[in-house]
Amino acid sequence: MKVLKDQQQRLQTELLAWGNQHRRALPWRETRDPFLVLVAEVMLTQTQVSRVATIFPSFVQRFPTIAVLADAPIQELLALWSGLGYNRRALRLRECARSIHNQHQGLVPDDYRVLRSLPGIGPYIANAILAQAFNHRVSALDTNTRRVLLRAFFGTLEQTRELQRKADELVPAGQIWTWTQAVFDLGATICRPQPACAVCPLQEGCLFQGRGDDPHKTPRRQSTFEGSHRQLRGRVIAAFAQGVTTKAELARHIGLSDSAFDQVYNELAQEGFFEPNTT
Template identity: 45%
Template structure:
């Protein structure tokens, strides 16, 4: 039986994709610095936020909090202010909580073990694996949307695989050497972000298009899908279970304006931009929504504030609301 990590096609695919990455990989600031703290900050920011929006905030955040200890010791309100422009403000709270746990329970040293990382606030399977792989060169599988799509197309011949199947592919394909594992996953991410996109993949620019099981699906010269190259999956099939196709398409996202998350963000942004970060509720309401009427909307506002306070994003005292200290 050919093992997944030694199959000839996978070896060729890795070699070629890593060569492409050395020449065409994105120049991202967290890749230039050998600092687990920088990697951790970047991974928290990249949760649900694109690279373009992360870049300016990443730089300013690290200037404000240049070390794990500086972040752990900072007032919560300063961390929330430094997160401006990112959205999903709970990530800022979880990032600081994680910094404090590491200072208090790990002697200020960020763990390199993904299972230990996953126990920290706001860190799930992907973020734990990414920090372990990119910051500590651990040969662990990393799987995000780009990686799942790229590996699904390259190996299984389609990208409609569920998350479990995505992790299975990532684990089968990860190199055993940590340094190569880090570059491998970054190469897959960059290929997915710049070439193997979800809607219009640029197959002609792909460095591994002749090895891709899904290439015929996008090739105008072979619309019927005949001669579909399944060699790669055949070589790996002894080590992989049957890959599950995602049963249901992702639901269309609800419009942003008018959602609870929208108004939560408005409250935090309003307090963040106010000079002292504190406002009376009767002044805050009209700044959150133009049609605010206290007799009609005060209970609605209070419910939002209660949830935000529970998440550590605001502090409410009587008829005043502000950023937590």
């Protein structure tokens, strides 16, 4: 037992040192503003770091605070979101800002339960905000960091709840932000699904040692995008974001004025994509 703890501490020290040497320079790492961290984490759900890095700066320049985002015109919101995909995230992010603005004194909550109650914030984003913006000793567990910790530190498959507890204990009290970035960076550059163990700073003492399969379960396959419903939604929203705002104009712009367009339009309207600003 003690041996295991000592080993974990060695790995922890190695990972922290490596992280400080190899930290990726990313726009959202230049701030600890809870609001900006929140925006970055929402953008990063199922969307590559490289793409978020190109869009995050202009987005937060236009919507730099809770109050400003809460009043964002949806058309402009979607225009600045363009390129990130999963457009409903943008709507939920705006709703989240409104909720914080109206019910939480305009301050991002520093409590897990309260964060989870906000639209678009699940277990991962709640912990990511708490760790990076509020210095809480919790682990931001996504597929990336889960893989790293399971491989190097725990070795066996754990239940979600138990893994979260152990991962939280692994966060060094004095270097929470640094630790969080180090785990992300190792997972993104070395401890990938196909890992580069030969150049890994944890190769001595890692429980994985290149053996076995990726502990992360293989994700579902997504149906072909070309010709899909999702693509059609994307085209309608892209046109709307560029200023084609009426239903008739959108129908003409998309090029199918039949019931197929009607269905997609109504679906998007139902989700709130065309709503005017109602404060």
